[in-house]
Amino acid sequence: MNQSSATAGTPRETDVPSYLVVLAETDWGSLETAFGNGECLPGILARLLEPDPRVQVAALSELSELVCHQSTVYEATVPVAMFVAGILTHPAAMTLRPYRSVPIRAALLNWLGSTACDASDEMVDRVEQYFPGFRSPGSIVTAFRDLRPVLYRAVAPFLQDGHEDVREAAGLAALILAEHPGLAEHRDHLAVHARAILDTSGDVHSRRVAWKALEAWGHDVTDIEPFQEEPWDCGPHSDDRGDLEPPF
DSSP states (O other): OOOSBOOTTOOOSSSOOOHHHHHHHSOGGGSEETTEESTTHHHHHHHTTSSOHHHHHHHHHHHHHHHSGGGOOOTTHHHHHHHHHHTTTSGGGGOBOTTSOOBHHHHHHHHHHHHHHHTSHHHHHHHHHHSTTTTOTTBHHHHHHHTHHHHHHHHGGGGGOSSHHHHHHHHHHHHHHTTSGGGGGGHHHHHHHHHHHHHHOOOHHHHHHHHHHHHHTTOOOTTSOOOOSOTTOOOOOOOOOTTSSOOO
16 A cells, blocks of 8 residues: 555545546546556546447456555545546446446446455554554545545445346445445445345355444344454455456
8 A cells, every 4th residue: 555645636526526527637647556657547547438348347457457556545546436436327337248247337346345445444454553644634545535435425326236246346335435434324224235245145255345344333243154364355456357258
């Protein structure tokens, strides 16, 4: 995670701004990524709106390398996350993945959830043990954490989506984002989604996130076997290219 300060890209709006505004009004070249500045980001973000799902998935993978490398929050992470949140309702988000009937929207939501996990309370507490003041006001990680209510409002409409993969991805992202104190009023409602994930998901990372959310929010989880893996470990950012080839 990166410790330098930045406020660039931090939203002032109560809701996620238009992706077009984010794209046009962000000074991308001034923002740090894992590999230099962000001047290449507008072109990559634009490819998320291409009709070819292979192009979209490749673009999402590039973004993970540039603004989420090694579970780090960079200066460019905030506006990229706002752009991704802003296109969840775009028609391009309904493109179906190759060889599967899963909308790209699920991958976008998973990306937001994994990025939120990089700035979760657990992850930040770990880093702060070695770098006191890591989440001080004005830091990059604090700028992203302040964005969580905005991202939640973009994610929440998909908690009732008709597609199971989209519902689960939205639920996981919402559970992580709801660590923000300003979202505490939503936790009882989200507990229902956490239970649904535990009941239906075959993914150990998804189940772990759901279990830890219920435990942290004071719900009885004695009927569920506790997970031994590291808490809030959502797993590394996937390159999300696993279904670009025909299954064997």
